[in-house]
Structures are given as C-alpha cells and as structure tokens.
Amino acid sequence: MSHAEKLKKAVSQHQNGDFENAALLYRQVLAEEPKNADALHMLGLLSYQEGQADEAVGLISRSLEINPEFSPAMINLGNALLATQNYSKAEEMFRRALAVQDPETGASLGLAICLFGQGRHDEAIECLDRLLETEPENALALYQKAQSYKALENFAAAREYLSKAIELIPDNPHWLISRSQTNQFLAEFELAETDCRRACDLEPDNAGYRHELGLILRMMSRPAEAEPELLASTRVDTLLTNACINLVNACRDQGKF
Numbered sequence: 662m663s664h665a666e667k668l669k670k671a672v673s674q675h676q677n678g679d680f681e682n683a684a685l686l687y688r689q690v691l692a693e694e695p696k697n698a699d700a701l702h703m704l705g706l707l708s709y710q711e712g713q714a715d716e717a718v719g720l721i722s723r724s725l726e727i728n729p730e731f732s733p734a735m736i737n738l739g740n741a742l743l744a745t746q747n748y749s750k751a752e753e754m755f756r757r758a759l760a761v762q763d764p765e766t767g768a769s770l771g772l773a774i775c776l777f778g779q780g781r782h783d784e785a786i787e788c789l790d791r792l793l794e795t796e797p798e799n800a801l802a803l804y805q806k807a808q809s810y811k812a813l814e815n816f817a818a819a820r821e822y823l824s825k826a827i828e829l830i831p832d833n834p835h836w837l838i839s840r841s842q843t844n845q846f847l848a849e850f851e852l853a854e855t856d857c858r859r860a861c862d863l864e865p866d867n868a869g870y871r872h873e874l875g876l877i878l879r880m881m882s883r884p885a886e887a888e889p890e891l892l893a894s895t896r897v898d899t900l901l902t903n904a905c906i907n908l909v910n911a912c913r914d915q916g917k918f
C-alpha cells in the first residue's frame with residue numbers, strides 16, 4: 662500500500678471515529694516518510710481531539726514547517742495552542758490563516774476566542790461582526806459575541822445575542838444557563854428561572870444547573886422550592902460547597918433552624 666493509500670485509509674478511519682487504527686497508519690507513513698506534512702497534520706489533529714494539546718502543537722508545527730501556506734493546519738495549530746492557553750501564539754496562527762483566506766469561519770472564531778481570553782473584548786466583537794456579515798446565522802459566533810458583551814457588562818446586548826444563538830440551537834444547556842445568568846444580572850428572575858429549568862430538563866444530573874436553579878428560587882423568595890433543588894445538587898456532587906451553603910441558607914429562610 663502506497664503512502665497516499667495509507668493516508669486515505671487513515672483519514673477515513675479518523676473521520677469514522679477509529680482513532681487508534683488511524684493513528685497507527687499515520688505513524689506508519691511517518692516512519693517511512695518523516696516529512697510527510699499531511700500525516701503530521703492529521704496525527705496532530707487526532708492528538709488534539711484526544712486532549713493531547715502539547716503533542717498536537719509539536720506535530721502540526723512540524724507540518725507547517727514543510728507546508729507553511731496550508732491554512733487548515735494553521736487553524737488546527739491555533740486551536741491546539743488555545744487549549745494550552747497560549748493566546749498570543751494562537752492569535753498569530755489565526756491571523757496567518759485569515760491572511761490566506763478572510764473571512765474564514767474557523768480562523769475568525771478562533772481569533773475572537775483568543776482576543777476574549779486576553780480581555781480584548783471590543784476587538785473580539787469587531788472580529789465576530791466581520792464573520793457575521795457573511796454568516797449571520799453562525800450560532801457559535803453569536804454565542805461568542807454574547808460572551809464578549811457579558812464581559813463588558815453590557816447585559817442587554819449579551820442577552821440579545823444569546824437569544825439569537827439559542828433560537829438557532831435551542832437545546833444547548835450551557836447556552837441556556839448563560840442566558841439565565843445574564844437575565845439575573847438584568848433582574849429578570851422569571852426568565853432566568855425558565856432557562857435554568859430547561860437546562861435542568863436537558864441535563865437532570867448536572868449539579869451546577871440544579872444549584873443555579875435553587876439559587877434563583879431563593880433570590881425570588883421561594884426557599885421551600887429552592888431547598889429540594891439545592892439538596893439534589895449536593896447529592897449529585899458532594900463537593901459543591903456553595904450548594905451546601907445555600908442549602909443551609911434556604912432552610913434558615915424557612916425557619917428550620
């Protein structure tokens with residue numbers, strides 16, 4: 662089997678979730694041809710997907726030394742660097758990819774996350790605006806823009822963009838919790854409760870979500886309803902200290918001790 666045939670088979674296995682056999686074939690190609698840029702890139706991507714970000718950085722960096730103009734490798738290296746919280750190097754990679762093709766969805770989103778991670782929220786919003794001009798229904802971009810507005814404490818704008826993202830992907834519990842928390846900042850506790858309950862319905866064993874719901878109910882002066890939610894959260898995660906404290910406070914609110 663030629664290197665090209667091995668790579669084609671490895672990519673197919675990779676795409677089908679057979680990471681173990683795909684990695685074996687990528688490594689076989691590299692044993693015979695150490696400077697095969699495609700094998701280095703794909704093995705690096707696989708490493709990133711398996712949570713081995715440092716290894717991914719090394720492999721994809723080597724692939725770019727051989728093929729420096731391949732923008733998908735730039736984006737994947739940027740994502741691996743993001744996973745190591747090396748925001749400045751990740752930003753460099755995403756900007757290189759955008760220099761090749763702008764706008765580019767993965768590079769634009771990655772760059773926005775880099776800017777967000779560095780506290781450069783206005784720049785992140787500008788970056789996302791450019792992407793949303795061409796992809797107005799990009800839910801991830803809308804969600805990330807909401808997070809930047811939230812960090813700037815513009816909670817009304819944050820809720821607007823969270824709502825647009827949730828309209829496109831309605832069953833993402835993490836996004837529902839984010840809008841719930843945003844509504845709490847806006848003192849819209851009934852709306853916060855609705856979103857939090859939806860998140861709990863989607864992930865009933867998530868201790869954090871149950872704790873969040875209990876906290877909202879307590880803020881709405883409904884301690885009797887808050888108590889079972891807080892109790893459930895402590896049963897799911899016995900190390901959730903804040904839930905234990907709020908459970909005690911909910912019981913105290915009811916005069917139980």
